Amino acid sequence: MELTLAIAIGVLSASGVYLLLRPRTFQVIIGLSLVSYAVNLFILSMGRLRMDAAPILSGADADITNYADPVPQALVLTAIVIGFAMTALFLVVLLAARGLSGSDHVDGKGD
Numbered sequence: 228m229e230l231t232l233a234i235a236i237g238v239l240s241a242s243g244v245y246l247l248l249r250p251r252t253f254q255v256i257i258g259l260s261l262v263s264y265a266v267n268l269f270i271l272s273m274g275r276l277r278m279d280a281a282p283i284l285s286g287a288d289a290d291i292t293n294y295a296d297p298v299p300q301a302l303v304l305t306a307i308v309i310g311f312a313m314t315a316l317f318l319v320v321l322l323a324a325r326g327l328s329g330s331d332h333v334d335g336k337g338d
Contacts, residue, residue: 232272239265252324252331256317263310267303274299 239261246258274296325331 229272232268236265236268236272239268250332250334252321252333255333256314256321259317260310260314263306267306267310270299270306271303 243258243261243263243265246254246261249255249258321331330336
């Protein structure tokens with residue numbers, strides 16, 4: 228499971244960086260989204276991969292090694308919502324800039 232998650236984070240990061248270096252603004256926005264998804268997966272993996280574990284401790288004699296950490300899950304959920312809002316804002320700015328300049332290149336110049 229850890230290897231699959233590490234490969235997924237690597238592929239998302241590499242694809243996001245590749246798209247960030249492209250000249251068109253839509254590709255840059257998609258690249259930013261992919262990098263944010265990779266960071267979200269990385270943060271989620273820092274909370275230890277636990278299957279069927281309780282999110283909180285129950286009782287005073289509970290063993291601390293048998294629970295899932297809820298803080299990374301809450302951080303990732305918040306980051307997903309903020310990332311979605313930022314992507315929507317970027318798309319609106321992209322459409323406005325394309326309407327004003329007539330080009331969707333990052334530097335504002337056409338081919």
